[in-house]
Amino acid sequence: MPRIVTYRRIVFAGAMLCAMWLGCASAFAADQSKGDPQAGRSLVYTCGGCHGVTGYYNAYPNYHVPRIGGQNYQYIVDALTEYKKGERSHPTMRAQGRSLSIQEIHDIAAYLSSLRK
């Protein structure tokens, strides 16, 4: 029965390839969807200038600069992306958003969302 054996081998090899492809695809997807908190740690130096000063005020209009340590990952990604695209109006944050790549935005979000009180 050499033919059947060969057929089984082909099916098995095909299944293995599918499994490997799926494995790679999900690993790739994970890399794409979550940033690197270590890379984010060095990027948030700039954020600290306003978000790192407890009680710091935004001027005109006056309100506290929001607390971002411990904020949710996807919300931070969305907020920075909206600033980057000019969909949110804060001038300083728009400039920050424009200066960041999509990967850097994900890295910052990974770091900030990892912070605990």
Place this chain on the structure above:
Amino acid sequence: MKSVHLIALLACTFAANAFAASATDASNKPIDIKVLAVPCEACHGKDGNAIADQYPRLAGQYHDYLAQALREYRSGDRQNPIMGGFAKPLSDAEIDALSRYFAAMPSKLHDLSHDEQGD
């Protein structure tokens, strides 16, 4: 994922309509914060810490920042289909009450302290 968003949007639109009806006569009635906050809690959680990652934690955020966000949603300066619908019918007094309500909750948020400002 798209369909989940659509369902969430429909649910929120429905809630926003019900909310709008209750908020219109708020000017001559005292604000019942527990009632006013119900639609917010659907996404931002009863404890203000959000039911999913794409929604921000509100608990312990500065109340004046939350109020600013709600005013921007109300005016359309900040665009979000869900939040726009919720914020439109709110009075200044209701925005203030909601912001203080969530700001006073036990928080997981904090200002970036000195050891967290990068390398």
